[in-house]
Amino acid sequence: MRPKPPPDYLAGYPAALVAQVRQLIAQDKLAGLLLQKYPQAHEVRTDKALYDYVLELKSEYLRNAGQLSRVAFDGRLHLKNALGMHTSISRTQGGNLKAKREIRVAAVFKEMPPEFLRMIAVHELAHIKEREHDKAFYQLCRHMAPDYAQLEFDLRTYLVYLDAGGVSLWAAEPNCKTVLPSNAE
Ligand SMILES: [Zn+2]
Numbered sequence: 001m002r003p004k005p006p007p008d009y010l011a012g013y014p015a016a017l018v019a020q021v022r023q024l025i026a027q028d029k030l031a032g033l034l035l036q037k038y039p040q041a042h043e044v045r046t047d048k049a050l051y052d053y054v055l056e057l058k059s060e061y062l063r064n065a066g067q068l069s070r071v072a073f074d075g076r077l078h079l080k081n082a083l084g085m086h087t088s089i090s091r092t093q094g095g096n097l098k099a100k101r102e103i104r105v106a107a108v109f110k111e112m113p114p115e116f117l118r119m120i121a122v123h124e125l126a127h128i129k130e131r132e133h134d135k136a137f138y139q140l141c142r143h144m145a146p147d148y149a150q151l152e153f154d155l156r157t158y159l160v161y162l163d164a165g166g167v168s169l170w171a172a173e174p175n176c177k178t179v180l181p182s183n184a185e
Pocket residue numbers: 123127133
């Protein structure tokens with residue numbers, strides 16, 4: 001069985017820009033630039049915290065856009081090459097049509113700066129109103145996060161960096177383990 005090719009996170013961006021990103025990664029410079037721009041990790045680590053976070057954004061911008069039944073991190077979304085997912089199942093209940101909406105966010109977002117978490121939350125929230133990735137969709141994204149396009153690009157460069165073997169830049173646990181002196185008596 002051949003392994004699946006890695007997703008091309010920068011598909012659709014200008015070739016010169018993609019080449020620049022790959023060069024920065026090859027020169028070990030991308031991580032530093034990202035950390036300079038996004039120095040802090042967010043603290044939304046549990047499904048409950050994520051639900052509260054997304055709900056707060058929704059009540060600010062999409063108050064009347066129906067209920068959200070569930071919001072959760074998903075450790076398997078990357079297998080589908082997805083960063084987030086919005087599902088809506090309609091069913092009738094007592095003569096009324098009720099939509100059960102769910103938002104799932106790829107687990108990789110647990111260890112990210114607040115800006116990237118906002119980007120994916122905004123993206124999935126926008127899908128409540130706009131199904132396609134069209135002009136109206138991105139307009140709504142920008143309404144909720146004015147720098148949406150830049151955030152999505154920066155996030156994607158980070159995913160390429162991770163794919164190339166880079167270590168997590170915003171890990172909750174430090175990457176290095178404490179080395180115990182071997183001859184401590
Ligand atoms: Zn989408």
